[in-house]
Amino acid sequence: MVKRIEVVAAIVQYGGNTLCVQRGPSKLDYIHEKIEFSGGKIEAGELGGQAIKRELREELQLNVDQADYFITVQHSYSDFYINLHAYLCPIDHRGIVLNEHVDASWLAIEELSSLGGAAADIPIVDKLIGIK
Numbered sequence: 001m002v003k004r005i006e007v008v009a010a011i012v013q014y015g016g017n018t019l020c021v022q023r024g025p026s027k028l029d030y031i032h033e034k035i036e037f038s039g040g041k042i043e044a045g046e047l048g049g050q051a052i053k054r055e056l057r058e059e060l061q062l063n064v065d066q067a068d069y070f071i072t073v074q075h076s077y078s079d080f081y082i083n084l085h086a087y088l089c090p091i092d093h094r095g096i097v098l099n100e101h102v103d104a105s106w107l108a109i110e111e112l113s114s115l116g117g118a119a120a121d122i123p124i125v126d127k128l129i130g131i132k
Contacts, residue, residue, distance in 0.1 A: 003080040008052040009039035009124065010089045011070060012062070017108055018128070020115060021059075021101035035117035037086065037124065038101070048085045056089065061097040064089045071127050075120035086124045 012019035020035050038059050042051040049067045056062045067087040075082050098104055107115075112125045 002076070005080055005082045006042040007039060007082050007084050008042055008048050008055060009037040009084055009086045009121065010052050010056055010064075010067070011037055011086055011124065011128065012056070012060075012064070012089045012091060014091050014094050014106065017106040018112060019096070020105050020107055020112070020117065021098070022103040022105075024102045035105075035115045036121055039084075039086075042085075049087065052087045052089065059098075059100045061099065062091065062095075064091060066090055071124055073120055073123045077119075082120060084120045084124075 010019075019038065021038050023034050023036065038056060039052060040055045040059070042048060043054075046054070048069065052067045053064055056064055067089050070086045070088050073082075073084040073086070075084060094106065096104060109129050113129055115125075117125070
């Protein structure tokens with residue numbers, strides 16, 4: 001049976017731009033240096049909004065007050081299956097610290113589709129730019 005994982009992704013937005021972060025090198029092709037939205041696994045007993053706030057503190061030293069549910073994406077990788085719950089997280093500054101990623105970019109919505117990011121993020125980007 002394929003492992004199922006519940007994860008969250010933050011669509012961090014400031015001044016009309018959206019934050020994208022880049023993973024470092026990995027032996028796993030589907031995450032190797034991929035551009036993605038910050039986030040991670042939901043821990044036991046956590047709600048999605050709580051998980052996204054925790055992940056942003058851990059990964060970016062970013063405290064957010066607001067995390068509004070946006071979309072859930074179901075995606076199957078070669079060795080596991082995820083339910084990816086995305087949240088809109090507006091912020092009032094761009095101050096972040098990269099604790100787990102190698103790079104970050106603030107992009108306009110229309111620039112997001114050209115990134116070639118993580119496969120599970122594509123439906124999120126499509127909804128953001130109005131394709132779906």
